[in-house]
Amino acid sequence: MTDDAPNPALLPAGLMDLLPPEAEREADLVEALMAAFAGHGYERVKPPLLEFEDSLLAGSGGAVAEQTFRLMDPVSQRMMGLRADTTPQVARIAATRLGQQARPLRLCYAGQVLRVRGTQLAPERQLPQTGIELIGSDAAEADAEVALVAAEALARAGVPSVSLDITLPTMAPTLLEAAGVPPALRQRLARALDRKDSAAATELAEQAGPLAAALPVLLAAAGPADGALAALSAADLPPAARAIADNAAAVIAAIRAREPGLRITLDPVEFRGFRYHVGVAFTLYGPGATGELARGGRYVSANDEPATGMSLYPDAVLRAARPAAPRPRVFLPLGTPPADASALRAQGYATVAALAPGDSPAALRCTHVLRDGAAQALSATPFSKDDV
Amino acid sequence: MTDDAPNPALLPAGLMDLLPPEAEREADLVEALMAAFAGHGYERVKPPLLEFEDSLLAGSGGAVAEQTFRLMDPVSQRMMGLRADTTPQVARIAATRLGQQARPLRLCYAGQVLRVRGTQLAPERQLPQTGIELIGSDAAEADAEVALVAAEALARAGVPSVSLDITLPTMAPTLLEAAGVPPALRQRLARALDRKDSAAATELAEQAGPLAAALPVLLAAAGPADGALAALSAADLPPAARAIADNAAAVIAAIRAREPGLRITLDPVEFRGFRYHVGVAFTLYGPGATGELARGGRYVSANDEPATGMSLYPDAVLRAARPAAPRPRVFLPLGTPPADASALRAQGYATVAALAPGDSPAALRCTHVLRDGAAQALSATPFSKDDV
Structure with missing residues (x-):
C-alpha cells in the first residue's frame, strides 16, 4: 500500500464492525428481547430503512429530523430519509396498513437506525433498536404493561435487575402555564429545574407566585416512587397538574400489582429528553453504572390515537448483560x-x-x-x- | 386529508413494510439460517450499513457500484455508500481486523442491503441478505462445504429439498482465449452461449477453429452433473480449461461424499451473473418454481486470498419455505x-x-x-x- 491509499480498515466516525463473538451475542440478545415481546402478544413489523422524508419525519418523527440522513430517490425524484428512529414508522403502519385492525394494537420491531452525527458521549451513528408500541389504549394498565414487558425482556436477555425511572414531562410546563409565569421567568425556572438547582428554583418560584410553589417541592421529592407519590399527593396542584399526578399514581399502582419487587423512582419535574412524550415517560437502567437500556412512555400517535411504548437499545444491553459462555x-x-x-x-x-x-x-x-x-x-x- | 397531502401510506417504489405474521417469519428464518452457519463454525460479523465508498466498492464491491446509494458524510466530507452487498465488507474485515487470525477463516453475516433501482422481475430495493464466507482455503473441500452448509441451512429454515446448480464462469472465456478467437467473433459466440443457441454456437465455433469445438459440446452437456462431468472428461480441452474441469469434478466428488442425495446440475459454459467468480459458482434452487434461494462460489478476496462463499436471500426463502403454524x-x-x-x-x-x-x-x-x-x-x- 502506498502512503496515498486510504487505509481500507478505516470506517467513518461512529460506524463500526461488530466482530466475533460480540456480533452473535448482540443478535442473540435482540432475538431474546423479541421473543419476550412476542410472548406478550406484540406482533413484529419490519418497516424499510428508507422512506420518503415527509412521512418519516411526520408526527413524532420530527424530533429526529436534524439527525436524519437524507438522499434523493432516483426513481421518484423525491427526498428520502434513512430512519433515525423506528417509532414513527410503526405509528405510520398502525395508522394506515393496520388502521382497520382492532385496538389496542400491539406491535414490536427490531432493526438498525442511523443518525447524521454522534455525540461525544455516544459517538455511534448506527444503532440497533428494538421496541414495542401499544396503540389505541389510554389506560394506565397499558403504560404499566409496556414498562413491565420491557423489564421482563431485559431479564430474559441477561440483565438481572433493572430499575425503572418515571418522569412526567408535562408536569413542569403544565404548572408554569397554570401559574401564568411570564416567558422570561419561565425560561429561567425551567433552566433551574433542568440543572436540579434547588436553591435557584425556590427563589424563582417565589417570584412566580403561589401556584408555582409546588415546583421546588416536587423537585425535592424526586426519588423512590413511594416518597415522590406522597409529595405529589400532598402538593397544592392546579387541576391539570393534579390529573398528571393521579395518572402517575395509577400507572405505578398497576406496575406494583403485577411486579411488586421492581425498583421504581419518580422525578415529577424532570422533562428533558422526552420531546414527544405526554403522561408518564420511562427509562430503564441496568445494574451499577451500565446506564440507560430502554426508554419510552406515553405519546400521541398518528391520527391522534393514544399510544405508549418502549425502545430498547441492544448495544447498551450487550454491555450490561451477563457474558454468555462461548460456543464450544x-x-x-x-x-x-x-x-x-x-x-x-x-x-x-x-x-x-x-x-x-x-x-x-x-x-x-x-x-x-x-x-x-x-x-x-x-x-x-x-x-x-x-x-x- | 386534502387532495394535496401525500398519501402517508405511500412508500418509495421497491421499499415495503413487512407486516404480521411475515415479519416474524422472516426473522425466524434468518435466525434458523444463522444457527446452521454457527453450527459449522462460521462466526458472525456485523459490518455497518454505511461506509466510505472507496472501501465499499473496492474489489468484488465494484460489481454493485452502479446499484449503490451514495451520500455525503457531514463529519468527514467524504462520500459514503449504503451497502448493496455484504460480501465485500466481510472480505474487508477478513483482510484487516481479522487479518492475523489463522486461515481458513469462517465468517457469516445477516443484514439488510439496499440498491438504487429494482428490476421489473425483482422490484425490491431493500433485501435481507445472509451468508457465509470461507476465506484462505483453495481446496475443493472448501467449495463443497459452503454449498452443503447453505443447503443444510435452507433445510433447517423449512425448505425441504433444494437442488444445486453449478456453473464454471471462467470456462467459456478460457476456451475462447485459448482458441485465439478474434474479438468480434468471440463476442458473437459468447452471445450464442448466453442465449443457449446451440445451432449458432456450433456454426460460430466452426469458424473459430478446432480449439473452440468444445464449446457447443459443453453447451449441450449442461444438465445432471454425472452426464455433464462425463462430457467434460471426454472433451478435448486445452490445459487451462482442463484444470477448471478437474476442479469442478473434485468439488462435485467432495459434495457427493458428504451428501450423496443432493440433486446437482452442471452447466459448464454458463457464465452470466457471476461477475467476480472464479472456479465453481453455485446457485441453490427451491422445489418447484420457488426460484433462486442462494448463490455464491469461489472468488478472490482482498489481498488475493482464495475464498468461497454463499449468499442466501431470506425473502426468497420465505416464499419457498413451508408456512409456520401461527402462534396461539x-x-x-x-x-x-x-x-x-x-x-x-x-x-x-x-x-x-x-x-x-x-x-x-x-x-x-x-x-x-x-x-x-x-x-x-x-x-x-x-x-x-x-x-x-
Whole structure:
C-alpha cells in the first residue's frame, strides 16, 4: 500500500464492525428481547430503512429530523430519509396498513437506525433498536404493561435487575402555564429545574407566585416512587397538574400489582429528553453504572390515537448483560463421517472441519477435537481476545 | 386529508413494510439460517450499513457500484455508500481486523442491503441478505462445504429439498482465449452461449477453429452433473480449461461424499451473473418454481486470498419455505394473576392482556381464552389475512 491509499480498515466516525463473538451475542440478545415481546402478544413489523422524508419525519418523527440522513430517490425524484428512529414508522403502519385492525394494537420491531452525527458521549451513528408500541389504549394498565414487558425482556436477555425511572414531562410546563409565569421567568425556572438547582428554583418560584410553589417541592421529592407519590399527593396542584399526578399514581399502582419487587423512582419535574412524550415517560437502567437500556412512555400517535411504548437499545444491553459462555468448537479431522459431525452439532457444538492436512485445532480456536467418535476437550485457552 | 397531502401510506417504489405474521417469519428464518452457519463454525460479523465508498466498492464491491446509494458524510466530507452487498465488507474485515487470525477463516453475516433501482422481475430495493464466507482455503473441500452448509441451512429454515446448480464462469472465456478467437467473433459466440443457441454456437465455433469445438459440446452437456462431468472428461480441452474441469469434478466428488442425495446440475459454459467468480459458482434452487434461494462460489478476496462463499436471500426463502403454524394467542381477562400468564407464555402461548372492560378476545385475534387457570380454544378462525 502506498502512503496515498486510504487505509481500507478505516470506517467513518461512529460506524463500526461488530466482530466475533460480540456480533452473535448482540443478535442473540435482540432475538431474546423479541421473543419476550412476542410472548406478550406484540406482533413484529419490519418497516424499510428508507422512506420518503415527509412521512418519516411526520408526527413524532420530527424530533429526529436534524439527525436524519437524507438522499434523493432516483426513481421518484423525491427526498428520502434513512430512519433515525423506528417509532414513527410503526405509528405510520398502525395508522394506515393496520388502521382497520382492532385496538389496542400491539406491535414490536427490531432493526438498525442511523443518525447524521454522534455525540461525544455516544459517538455511534448506527444503532440497533428494538421496541414495542401499544396503540389505541389510554389506560394506565397499558403504560404499566409496556414498562413491565420491557423489564421482563431485559431479564430474559441477561440483565438481572433493572430499575425503572418515571418522569412526567408535562408536569413542569403544565404548572408554569397554570401559574401564568411570564416567558422570561419561565425560561429561567425551567433552566433551574433542568440543572436540579434547588436553591435557584425556590427563589424563582417565589417570584412566580403561589401556584408555582409546588415546583421546588416536587423537585425535592424526586426519588423512590413511594416518597415522590406522597409529595405529589400532598402538593397544592392546579387541576391539570393534579390529573398528571393521579395518572402517575395509577400507572405505578398497576406496575406494583403485577411486579411488586421492581425498583421504581419518580422525578415529577424532570422533562428533558422526552420531546414527544405526554403522561408518564420511562427509562430503564441496568445494574451499577451500565446506564440507560430502554426508554419510552406515553405519546400521541398518528391520527391522534393514544399510544405508549418502549425502545430498547441492544448495544447498551450487550454491555450490561451477563457474558454468555462461548460456543464450544470441535475440530473434525479430514475424513470425519458426516453423521458424527451432525450428532455433535445436535449437542450444541460448532463443528470446524479440516479442509487440508495442515489445518490445526489450536489455530482454528477449537476447544475440542473429535476422537474415537466423541468430542475431547483441549487444554488450551479456547479463545483469546488478542486473536481478534 | 386534502387532495394535496401525500398519501402517508405511500412508500418509495421497491421499499415495503413487512407486516404480521411475515415479519416474524422472516426473522425466524434468518435466525434458523444463522444457527446452521454457527453450527459449522462460521462466526458472525456485523459490518455497518454505511461506509466510505472507496472501501465499499473496492474489489468484488465494484460489481454493485452502479446499484449503490451514495451520500455525503457531514463529519468527514467524504462520500459514503449504503451497502448493496455484504460480501465485500466481510472480505474487508477478513483482510484487516481479522487479518492475523489463522486461515481458513469462517465468517457469516445477516443484514439488510439496499440498491438504487429494482428490476421489473425483482422490484425490491431493500433485501435481507445472509451468508457465509470461507476465506484462505483453495481446496475443493472448501467449495463443497459452503454449498452443503447453505443447503443444510435452507433445510433447517423449512425448505425441504433444494437442488444445486453449478456453473464454471471462467470456462467459456478460457476456451475462447485459448482458441485465439478474434474479438468480434468471440463476442458473437459468447452471445450464442448466453442465449443457449446451440445451432449458432456450433456454426460460430466452426469458424473459430478446432480449439473452440468444445464449446457447443459443453453447451449441450449442461444438465445432471454425472452426464455433464462425463462430457467434460471426454472433451478435448486445452490445459487451462482442463484444470477448471478437474476442479469442478473434485468439488462435485467432495459434495457427493458428504451428501450423496443432493440433486446437482452442471452447466459448464454458463457464465452470466457471476461477475467476480472464479472456479465453481453455485446457485441453490427451491422445489418447484420457488426460484433462486442462494448463490455464491469461489472468488478472490482482498489481498488475493482464495475464498468461497454463499449468499442466501431470506425473502426468497420465505416464499419457498413451508408456512409456520401461527402462534396461539390467549386472551387474559382483567385481573389475571401474573403467574398464570407467565405459565402460559412458558408453554409457548402469546398472552394478550385485557387493558379495559371492552377488550374482546375475538377482536384481538385470540385463539384461546384463559378460563379456570387454563387456555381454552375459541372456535372462531384465529387470524384472517383480511384483517391486515
